[in-house]
Amino acid sequence: MNIIDQFTRRETMELAGATSNQLQYLERSGLVIPTRVLKEGKKKPEVYYTWEQVLEIRAIRNLREAxxxxxxxxxxxxxxxxxxxxxxxxxxxxxxxxxxxxxxxxxxxxxxxxxxxxxxxxxxxxxxxxxxxxxPALWDIVKEVWDAAAASKVISMQEFRRRAKDEPGKAA
Incomplete structure (x- = not known):
């Protein structure tokens, strides 16, 4: 992968929601190893991460919350x-x-x-x-509520249809 296709350390911090210390820890522990490029005239190499590494850092960060x-x-x-x-x-x-x-x-x-x-x-x-x-699947729960409404002597099905957010088989 070309360096142009990669993300700088700063961009990676922004995209992955990670701090500089977190990126350093991930590298030291061998979990995510960035590419380092020493450019002419510079003392410190520039650090780059691939798209997959950005996603990996974000996944680790999210898992770290739990x-x-x-x-x-x-x-x-x-x-x-x-x-x-x-x-x-x-x-x-x-x-x-x-x-x-x-x-x-x-x-x-x-x-x-x-x-x-x-x-x-x-x-x-x-x-x-x-x-x-x-x-339990959401659509099973929606169906149970619709079945209860249909069997009810208290609920008006016409009003229920108007107020219900989902229909059986169409739940998100």
């Missing part, structure tokens, strides 16, 4: 050890209490249950195991 950098490092190590792409930018990572899950990208079971892989746990138990999380 968990520690040590946990994030263990998650990345887990992906590396299991020979998955270790990048976080393209993964759906969910933190629930002290457990970290990677949501399976196959959404065919959405609305019933979601298959997730446990990638970290404070107690270090069950790592690498698939887990099923049951999540």
């Amino acid at each position: 968990t520690s950098l040590q946990v994030i490092r263990r998650v990345i190590d887990f992906f590396e050890k299991c020979q998955y792409n270790k990048a976080l930018r393209d993964k759906q990572i969910v933190v629930i209490d002290d457990e970290v899950f990677w949501v399976n990208q196959d959404w065919s079971d959405f609305g019933k249950q979601i298959s997730v892989l446990k990638v970290d746990d404070k107690r270090r138990k069950g790592i690498g195991q698939y887990t099923l999380i049951v999540i």
Whole structure:
């Protein structure tokens, strides 16, 4: 990738919402290594990040709001050890209490249950195991409310249709 296609350190800080210290830490820990270019006549090299690195920094920053950098490092190590792409930018990572899950990208079971892989746990138990999380789909909830309205002797369906925000099968 050409340097022209990359982002300066300052642009990266702005786009990723990261501080200079955070970028330094990510580089020192080996999580995100920028390109350094020493230009003629300058003492310090200029630092550049790729688009993918900007996204990675943003993903780490967002995940950091829910968990520690040590946990994030263990998650990345887990992906590396299991020979998955270790990048976080393209993964759906969910933190629930002290457990970290990677949501399976196959959404065919959405609305019933979601298959997730446990990638970290404070107690270090069950790592690498698939887990099923049951999540009610929004459209199922909308249908239940419509069914309740239709069965009600208190609700006017004409008024309900006017005031309801969604119809069954059309929920966002």
